[in-house]
Amino acid sequence: MRIVRFGLAGSERYGLVDDADIVRDASSIVGDETDFERVLDRLATARATDLPAVPDGERLGCPVARVGKVVCAGLNYSDHAAETNMPVPSEPVLFMKANTSVCGPNDDIRIPPGADKVDWEVELGVVIGKRTTRVSEADALDHVAGYAVVHDVSERAFQLEGTGQWLKGKSLDSFCPVGPWLVTRDEVGDPQDLAMYLEVNGKRMQDGSTRTMVFGVAFLVSYISRFMTLEPGDIIATGTPPGVGMGQRPPVYLKPADRVSLGIQGLGVQRQTVRLID
Structure with a gap:
């Protein structure tokens, strides 16, 4: 599983990258969840190709929200x-x-x-x-x-x-x-x-x-x-x-x-x- 966050700085959403290197929007699965362990659990049940594609050219952020250290x-x-x-x-x-x-x-x-x-x-x-x-x-x-x-x-x-x-x-x-x-x-x-x-x-x-x-x-x-x-x-x-x-x-x-x-x-x-x- 390849996890990304995409969008403007400070407003990123979680996504998954499919086998064709297309970024897929996973915000319907994780919403505004910031607990990284729960994010991992929820994304593990998803199939990237079932999710909507993100338009080309979207900015990518750090793939982890709110890095502690x-x-x-x-x-x-x-x-x-x-x-x-x-x-x-x-x-x-x-x-x-x-x-x-x-x-x-x-x-x-x-x-x-x-x-x-x-x-x-x-x-x-x-x-x-x-x-x-x-x-x-x-x-x-x-x-x-x-x-x-x-x-x-x-x-x-x-x-x-x-x-x-x-x-x-x-x-x-x-x-x-x-x-x-x-x-x-x-x-x-x-x-x-x-x-x-x-x-x-x-x-x-x-x-x-x-x-x-x-x-x-x-x-x-x-x-x-x-x-x-x-x-x-x-x-x-x-x-x-x-x-x-x-x-x-x-x-x-x-x-x-x-x-x-x-x-x-x-x-x-x-x-x-x-x-x-x-």
């Missing part, structure tokens, strides 16, 4: 750690992105004044499907609703310079595009064998695979749930492969009018334009 694993690809000249961590490095950074998969990346080291990071997003506290690694995937592409946009000066707080460099509005859809766990197969890529202005910058994760999805869900309760609709961003702008020699960062395209095998493609805002 975005928990991220830093330096979780051994080859990415190497390009940043940082050691591979002995246990996961965790940080958060503010939920106000979450936006649709094709919304503009909006750069505010003073942000001149904006970087890209394609990541596998893990969407939690039920309340999760201190779950074992063996049972962790049973708590996963599905997976989505996450773009962990990062402002490196805000992240690493001055007081060096990662939260500041990760949480700007529009710095967490999610989607285009959420693919339920049963349709993804092994999350540790997914190809992923990112291009800037048509040039391939990242070309990797979830195979090179230091800590896999099941371990991350279990590990994070030791320190906080994960709620339905929470998202875990699991790290990025090499090829980020900071790792180029010399470093390369996003600038206004740049176009970014990124995708993960079976999870769809995002496309964003970089805009400077006042």
